Amino acid sequence: MSPTCNCSHDTIPNGLPRELHEQFKDPNHPANLICELCRLFYDNNWVTGTGGGISIRDVEGPNPNIVYIAPSGVQKERIQPWEMFVVELPDEKILRTPNDIPKELTKSYKYKQSACTPLFISCYTLRDAGACIHTHSQNAVMITLLYEDQSVFKINHIEQIKALPRLEYNSKSGKVEKIGSLENFETLIIPIIDNVPHEEDLVESLEKAIKDYPGTSAVLVRRHGIYVWGETIWKAKVYNEAIDYLLELAIKMKIAGINPIKD
Amino acid sequence: MSPTCNCSHDTIPNGLPRELHEQFKDPNHPANLICELCRLFYDNNWVTGTGGGISIRDVEGPNPNIVYIAPSGVQKERIQPWEMFVVELPDEKILRTPNDIPKELTKSYKYKQSACTPLFISCYTLRDAGACIHTHSQNAVMITLLYEDQSVFKINHIEQIKALPRLEYNSKSGKVEKIGSLENFETLIIPIIDNVPHEEDLVESLEKAIKDYPGTSAVLVRRHGIYVWGETIWKAKVYNEAIDYLLELAIKMKIAGINPIKD
């Protein structure tokens, strides 16, 4: 089930606590999926140079409030399952950090929590997401430059739009819920927020964008990248792929003088 | 014989019925080939975000009327051989669906038939095809945008055109038959049809295009992608590769101000 190659990439070392050793035998454990997808995203040029990150909430596990987050500033394609920060919602209590792991496995590297952490938490809190992906995709950055004076990116009448969910605020549950998929002729709208010097300071504008655009599954950050979330990590992956496809196409259209919005 | 890596990607799980277990040991079984080619197409950015699909008619098997079709809305690069819909022509009788497979293998996912199914069936019925490939290739989408007001894409005097078959209506057999290959100086013509909200509603215009252009092995769908078919899955793969190569080249030519048609 691995993206480009099914070779056993990660052999679990002996030094790990027995409990983790058991957990990581499951290729679908959130910590393993983060590693697998980071390698895939690296090949897509989305997380090179330590950029970007992934977080998964363990929605299928015994405690769906537990969140796994890739650490800050490391080479994303080389992280190992024992290098995750593990946080419990809603209090954001830190259950485990890679600094708790035997030093011979981490070479005494001092891990820091990802600066994206509060942004990931916003997606979990405001949207009940199961996973959140952050990339430095050049398509995301370029579209925000081509729409420099605009606060949203829009595209319509492209088949791939169908891969994205139709979301609606449900006044009974008080939640934004998926009620199907977009149609290909509909307009996909993704808000663009401006970058700030410190990633954690993006929280306010990200949360505002999420609230102002209840139909969106993503927020573009100008001159920076994109945040995409979904009900599960696989949905988040699909939404991210479909959006990046549409961003790439829109850039080509703009450069060829074709409006991504058809009348 | 796998596209980029020969590692054993798919190990057959124990829960499968013995009959399927035996079938899937053959790497050339249509269900395995669909999986293998979906991974290759994913790497080409042709079926990301659950887009596209493949169908193979078992032309070399005991019953050439049996058709294997990848399911709808799943990640194409991760499908497994037991996740196919199996249909028998000409009545389109459903012989097996992935919903018949032990739930522990499919995680209780509720599979839907691909919306492309009637389009694939059209290729089998009208052209006696052995396989049909549908991609969301950006080259296909872009060419239909660059030829927005035209109903065909044309290119000539490029060597790669030779990879495409010369097809002709045979009044004796009543079928369109391959009688060789195109010459490099000839004009390859691929009809473009307009997209519709629901993929199954493309059948009428796709069938009209197939009938109006007996020489074509493919139909472009504007703002959507392409359908390509062939006598076997390998021929369909080669035609699809050659056409995508020509579409990519034609886009580069158009942008550089060079006409894909040489006088």
Added chain:
Amino acid sequence: MSPTCNCSHDTIPNGLPRELHEQFKDPNHPANLICELCRLFYDNNWVTGTGGGISIRDVEGPNPNIVYIAPSGVQKERIQPWEMFVVELPDEKILRTPNDIPKELTKSYKYKQSACTPLFISCYTLRDAGACIHTHSQNAVMITLLYEDQSVFKINHIEQIKALPRLEYNSKSGKVEKIGSLENFETLIIPIIDNVPHEEDLVESLEKAIKDYPGTSAVLVRRHGIYVWGETIWKAKVYNEAIDYLLELAIKMKIAGINPIKD
């Protein structure tokens, strides 16, 4: 020593004659190298859609007059070592064809000799080459379109030019011989010949170009691709890579309005 992945791609089947079985155990056997490099070239989009081909003369083997040639019209990334045509120079005597191989290994496919064969032979005869590579690289095709009215491609003052050999006619040996490498400030000149309907009819103009340009290691074929040769398969591979790099760069330069020739 494989290009992207060292997994054992080709397991040798039992049905082969014992002699071939032994030969193909050597990963550096010309027939294995052709397979390995075809997979690499496929990933580079140089030989998709059955396009292109490779031929190796067994310069390190017991008989350096033996030439291995990939067959015509097959998927280049999937050929197996027993599918080569084997020819002996100078009489072009066919020593073995894949049609001689047990049918269960070739599925009774009727192989044809590559239409490139006489062109490969020209490189062996006129230049004493050890290998010849033919690709449908889009960079090669595009440069011939951007230089539509010219008979040569020229570039200078780029470091990568150093990877190409300095060739000179030696009146004593009567041969064109390598006497070092080009300098980065020198002008690389590659002749462009026009395409013809049948590949074998390119021989005359290819041979004329080889004779007219004793310093070249390659000939571009307009709207078709490129032929590149070298003293060994590894040299031919390096020259082909370096030339394709320079063609790609020259296209970017032209489109950005920069002349590939610096005064």
Added chain:
Amino acid sequence: MSPTCNCSHDTIPNGLPRELHEQFKDPNHPANLICELCRLFYDNNWVTGTGGGISIRDVEGPNPNIVYIAPSGVQKERIQPWEMFVVELPDEKILRTPNDIPKELTKSYKYKQSACTPLFISCYTLRDAGACIHTHSQNAVMITLLYEDQSVFKINHIEQIKALPRLEYNSKSGKVEKIGSLENFETLIIPIIDNVPHEEDLVESLEKAIKDYPGTSAVLVRRHGIYVWGETIWKAKVYNEAIDYLLELAIKMKIAGINPIKD
């Protein structure tokens, strides 16, 4: 920990001296890391056609003055750990060359030291670097062509800039030291030096650029490529990736008419 595939790419041959045999069992040995990263860089089109190179100083080993350097003129993606030149600083004493290795492992190839060697040494000497990477990246070459009349490349207000180190001259230690990371709104400045016929003659201008720009981790060489260094090979890899990302983005911006410098 391998870049795209964890298959055991290099099996250590028996003919090696026992000491080397033991060393090369460690995948993190500098000689193995050079091989691994050369394969990765080859896939990125940074070192095709024998271009580019890597050197690692053994900063974590028993003698941090020992430097491993890939040899000249070989296919970078195919080098083996026993093909390195090993040099000791500060006298540049050659401890081992691949010509000392049993001939059956090197096929009697006569290795030459990389022409980049004095440039790598400059980075070690002037900046106390732990590794130095040299690529022929087309992004590097193109940016020097787009900034033909300028002696520096500048970009600011892009998130990826944060991956680069903040360097400052420490008058106490007399060294340029890392004191943190750049902010995303700051201006990354990379000096551009002009190419010369012989790579070793670049030393003077490279050293001048390193001294004139104490904040830089890289030097662009016009019409040639880039040199990037870091405290360790992993830091050098990350800096190189981040810079190449920014060069690629800047090229797209320039072509779209967007200034890489925001007011």
